[in-house]
Amino acid sequence: MTALPLAKSSAVDYGVHEAAMVRYRAEGEARARALGNRGPIRFDAHGTLDAAILDAYSRCGFYVFENVIAEDELADIERDVAELLERMPVERGAAKDRFGRPALGAGRKGLNVVWVKPLADPIGGTDRNHGRHPAKMVEPKPADDAPEYVVQLVLGSLQFSPACLRLYGHPQLLAVAAAINGDDFTPFNEAVWIKQPRLGGSVAWHQDGWTHWDSPALDEGTHGFNFMAQLYGCNAANGLWVVPGSHRQGKVDIKAMVERAGSDRLPEAVPLICNPGDVAICNRQAVHGSFANTSSDVRVTINFGFHRRASVLGVTSGGVHNEIAVYDEERIRKRSEAIAYAIDARQQRFPDETPHRYAPFADCMNDYHWTPAAQDALADYNLLDLGI
Numbered sequence: 056m057t058a059l060p061l062a063k064s065s066a067v068d069y070g071v072h073e074a075a076m077v078r079y080r081a082e083g084e085a086r087a088r089a090l091g092n093r094g095p096i097r098f099d100a101h102g103t104l105d106a107a108i109l110d111a112y113s114r115c116g117f118y119v120f121e122n123v124i125a126e127d128e129l130a131d132i133e134r135d136v137a138e139l140l141e142r143m144p145v146e147r148g149a150a151k152d153r154f155g156r157p158a159l160g161a162g163r164k165g166l167n168v169v170w171v172k173p174l175a176d177p178i179g180g181t182d183r184n185h186g187r188h189p190a191k192m193v194e195p196k197p198a199d200d201a202p203e204y205v206v207q208l209v210l211g212s213l214q215f216s217p218a219c220l221r222l223y224g225h226p227q228l229l230a231v232a233a234a235i236n237g238d239d240f241t242p243f244n245e246a247v248w249i250k251q252p253r254l255g256g257s258v259a260w261h262q263d264g265w266t267h268w269d270s271p272a273l274d275e276g277t278h279g280f281n282f283m284a285q286l287y288g289c290n291a292a293n294g295l296w297v298v299p300g301s302h303r304q305g306k307v308d309i310k311a312m313v314e315r316a317g318s319d320r321l322p323e324a325v326p327l328i329c330n331p332g333d334v335a336i337c338n339r340q341a342v343h344g345s346f347a348n349t350s351s352d353v354r355v356t357i358n359f360g361f362h363r364r365a366s367v368l369g370v371t372s373g374g375v376h377n378e379i380a381v382y383d384e385e386r387i388r389k390r391s392e393a394i395a396y397a398i399d400a401r402q403q404r405f406p407d408e409t410p411h412r413y414a415p416f417a418d419c420m421n422d423y424h425w426t427p428a429a430q431d432a433l434a435d436y437n438l439l440d441l442g443i
Contacts, residue, residue, distance in 0.1 A: 057130070057137045059353065062205045064173065064253040065198035067349045072193055072318075076346075079320045080291035087325035090299060093119035096227045104234035112235075113275065116302035116341035117327070123227065124284060124332040131218040131404075132286055136247060136355055139209055139216060143168060147204045159215060165377065165437045167215075169208035171256035173197035174347040179259025184375050188259035188344075190313040195347050198253065205254045209247040210376070211437030212357070213393055214430065219247065221404050223359055224397030228282055228334065229411035232361040235336075236279060238414040241367055242390050243279055243339075243360030244376050244440040250293050250356075255348035260309050260321065263339035266372050266443040268306040275303045278339040278443060279362035285333050286357065291326040292350035295335075295343055298324045302340035309342060319346075367441045376440040390439040391415060395423035396432070 069076045092115045097105035112118040124132075144158040145151055147170045152158045160167030171177055178184060180191035213220045222228075223245065232240045249255075264278035283295065298321060301307055316322055324342075327335050337343060339360065348354065368387060373379040380386065395416045402410045403425060416423070 057133045059133075059137050059355075060140045061251050061353060062202050062254055064201045066351070067174065067195055067198050067253050069193065069195050069349060072195075075318075075320065080326070083296065083324060083326050084291045084328055087328050090115055090325065092117065094121055096120045096123060096231065098230070102230070104231060109234070112336065112338075115299040116338040117297050117299075118336050119327065119329055120231075120334045120336065121330070122332055123225070123334040124222070126332075128218070128222065129286060129332055132216075132222065132357060135216040135218040136249070136286065139247065140206070140249070143206050159209070163211075163435050165211050165435045167210050168206060169210065170204040171207040172204055173201040173254040174256060174349065176257040176259055176347070179257070184261075185265040187261040187263070187265060189310040190259060190319065192257040192259050192319045192344070192346065194257070195349055201254060205251050207249060207251070207256055209249070210244070211435070212245050212247045213397070214433040214436055216247070217400065217430070219245070219357055220393075220397050220425075221401040222284060222357055223393065224399075224401035224411070226401075226408055226411040229394070229398075229413065231336065233411075233414075235276065236361050236363045239364045240361045241364050241387050241441055242393060243281070243362050244437060244442065245359040248354065248356040248358055250345070250348045250354035252351045252353050253349060255293065255354070257347040258345045260313065260319070260342055260344040262301075262307060262309070262342055264443060265375070266370060267366065273305065275338065275340065276363065277366055279360055279366065280336050280338050281358055281360040283327070283335040283337060284357040285329040285331060285335070286355035287353060288330045288333065289327055289354045289356070290350070290352065291328070292346075293348040293352050293354040294327045294329070295337070295345050296321075296324045296326050297337060298342040301342040302338040307342055312342070362441060362443065367443055370443060372443045374442075376442040377438050382441055386439055387441065388415070390436070390441060392423060393433060393436055395420055396425050396429060399423055400425035
């Protein structure tokens with residue numbers, strides 16, 4: 056085990072809301088376990104994703120794939136996450152890490168490190184991110200010894216972590232992406248979430264998409280999905296919560312949902328309950344969010360998403376993860392190079408696996424051989440993220 060260099064805080068709770076939160080978590084976990092949307096990744100004799108998985112994902116808007124990542128790969132990821140944290144700016148806005156080295160992301164143009172005030176909700180009830188987070192979450196009071204800010208998110212993670220890059224090339228997960236979004240699926244973006252114990256902030260209820268809501272072609276898969284690989288597992292206190300079936304409802308009035316509930320504890324929502332090595336898939340149109348982490352358990356989620364090509368090709372979008380731009384063929388192909396590099400990097404680490412055949416690069420995979428020097432090819436790759 057590699058100890059993560061996490062920030063420290065004394066014990067905290069939700070104050071006057073604590074008893075209600077304890078009940079809410081227990082009831083939510085019971086609802087989650089009754090949904091029937093979890094199990095190993097299964098394919099039929101023809102290599103097609105099991106129909107029962109597709110049905111459960113379509114019904115609920117998320118699915119928990121169990122025991123996807125083996126212990127040796129989890130150890131690789133843990134070492135890389137520890138290194139990412141060691142390379143963080145010594146404080147918010149600093150150029151150096153605590154060892155005096157250039158901090159993570161130094162010299163890069165893209166946003167790489169996102170900080171949050173302990174237990175805060177910095178986005179809820181604001182117009183940030185196209186106003187996707189219309190209702191503010193409860194903000195518990197941090198302990199007196201809490202730091203002013205903590206790291207919560209690393210964006211563009213594939214350029215910093217070879218282990219995350221290799222996970223991105225996981226053949227079964229890429230086969231799931233192809234089954235849901237088509238063989239010519241495209242990237243969305245990648246990140247590492249670090250929900251620190253007694254400090255991690257909340258993410259207000261939202262739907263990820265901001266385009267296509269008025270399109271006559273809108274359906275439950277228009278905005279793609281995210282994989283959420285769990286390093287240590289997650290629970291009702293530190294994990295993501297999802298409203299089952301909300302991905303089928305179009306644009307949802309989230310503020311009205313919160314008002315009807317009388318609090319940020321949406322009664323129909325359920326938490327992701329995962330063990331180490333589980334990988335959840337969550338539809339980006341589902342209403343989801345997370346509460347401040349007052350627990351003593353850290354959550355580390357390796358996040359990476361994919362789209363249908365038809366959802367992004369020719370679309371003008373951006374403004375959240377990067378600048379607004381037209382997503383033309385050239386941009387999509389350049390951004391998709393990360394998949395090709397990931398497949399080769401994974402094959403080098405796990406040579407006994409059969410690699411995924413990524414259709415858009417099937418005739419040129421030999422051009423994307425992963426070496427340590429090739430990591431430079433991914434510098435600032437997230438400036439080309441395909442957000443919709």
